[in-house]
Ligand SMILES: NC(=O)C1=CN([C@@H]2O[C@H](COP(=O)(O)OP(=O)(O)OC[C@H]3O[C@@H](n4cnc5c(N)ncnc54)[C@H](O)[C@@H]3O)[C@@H](O)[C@H]2O)C=CC1
C-alpha cells in the first residue's frame with residue numbers, strides 16, 4: 604500500500620508551490636473541524652492545509668484531498684505529529700475540545716478544554732510562534748487568556764496575533780435581526796461585543812447597519828435570542844453536541860478575513876475577543892481591524908444606550924471572573 608502510493612506520487616510531475624497561506628486546523632476531525640476543513644480547502648488563499656487531531660485525520664484528509672481545489676491537504680494524528688502539523692504555519696485555527704450537552708454552561712467545559720488548549724498552544728510557541736492563532740474552543744472567555752499566558756511563558760506572546768472567534772455571535776445577530784426587520788441577512792451588520800458566553804455576548808442593536816430602530820420588546824427578544832443562540836442549538840441537538848455547521852461557516856468567514864488581512868487588503872473589520880484596552884478588562888470582544896500584523900487596530904465601542912450600558916456592566920463582571928480563571932490555570 605505504502606509502496607503503491609509512493610510509486611503513484613513519483614509518477615506525478617512536480618508542481619511549483621502555489622502562492623498562498625499555510626493553515627493548520629487543530630481538532631480537524633471533529634464536528635466543527637470537518638466542515639471547516641472543507642471550507643478552508645475551498646479557499647483560494649490557502650496553499651497548504653494541515654489537519655491535526657488525536658483521531659481520524661487520515662480519513663478526513665484522504666476524503667478532502669480529492670477535491671479539485673488548489674490547497675494541498677496533509678493529515679497529522681496524535682501528539683507525536685503535532686510539531687510537524689504546526690511547523691511553518693501562517694494561521695492556526697483551534698476548534699479542539701469537548702462541546703456542551705444540555706444543562707451545561709460553556710464554563711463547565713473548562714476542566715477538559717483548558718488542558719487541551721494549553722498543550723496545543725505550547726506546540727504553537729515551539730513550532731510557529733509568529734502564526735496568527737484563532738481560538739474556537741470553549742469557554743473562549745477563558746481559553747484566550749490561557750493561550751496568552753502559555754505564549755508569555757514561552758516568550759513568544761504577541762497580543763496582535765491571538766484572536767478569540769466570536770463571529771458566530773455576529774452571524775446569529777445578523778440573521779435574527781434581519782428576520783425581525785424583514786431584510787436579507789447579508790445586508791445587515793450587528794456589532795456584538797464583550798465575550799462569548801451568555802450575558803457577556805452583548806449585541807449593540809443601537810449600532811445596527813442599516814440604521815434601524817427597535818421596540819423595547821424587539822430589543823428584549825433579540826438580545827435574549829442572540830445571547831442564548833448556542834444553547835438553542837445545544838438543546839435541539841439533545842446531547843449530541845453544539846453548533847458545528849454554522850460555526851464552521853463563521854470560522855471560515857473569520858479565517859478568510861484574517862488571511863485577507865495578512866495579504867495586506869485594506870479595511871478588513873471583524874468582531875473578535877482580543878487583548879484590549881477598550882475597557883478596564885485585559886480581554887474584550889469588539890470590532891478590530893485586521894492587517895499584515897494581525898490585529899492592527901481595536902475600534903472604540905461607540906455610543907451605547909442605557910440598555911447597552913447596563914448590559915456592559917453585567918458582561919464585564921462575568922468576563923473578569925472568566926479571565927481570572929484562565930490566567931490562574933497557567934500561573935498556578
Ligand atoms: N467559539 C465559538 O463560537 C464556538 C465554539 N465551540 C466549541 O468548539 C469546540 C469543538 O466543538 P465540536 O467540534 O462540536 O466538538 P467535537 O467533539 O465534535 O470535536 C472536537 C475535536 O477535538 C478533538 N480533540 C480532543 N482533544 C484534542 C487534542 N488534545 N488535540 C487535538 N484535537 C483534540 C477531538 O478528537 C474531536 O475530533 C468545543 O469546545 C465547543 O464548545 C462550538 C461552537 C461555537
Ligand SMILES: O=C([O-])CC(=O)C(=O)O
Pocket residue numbers: 702703709741771832833834836837845846
Ligand atoms: O453553545 C455552545 O456550547 C457552542 C457555542 O459556543 C455556540 O454555539 O455559540
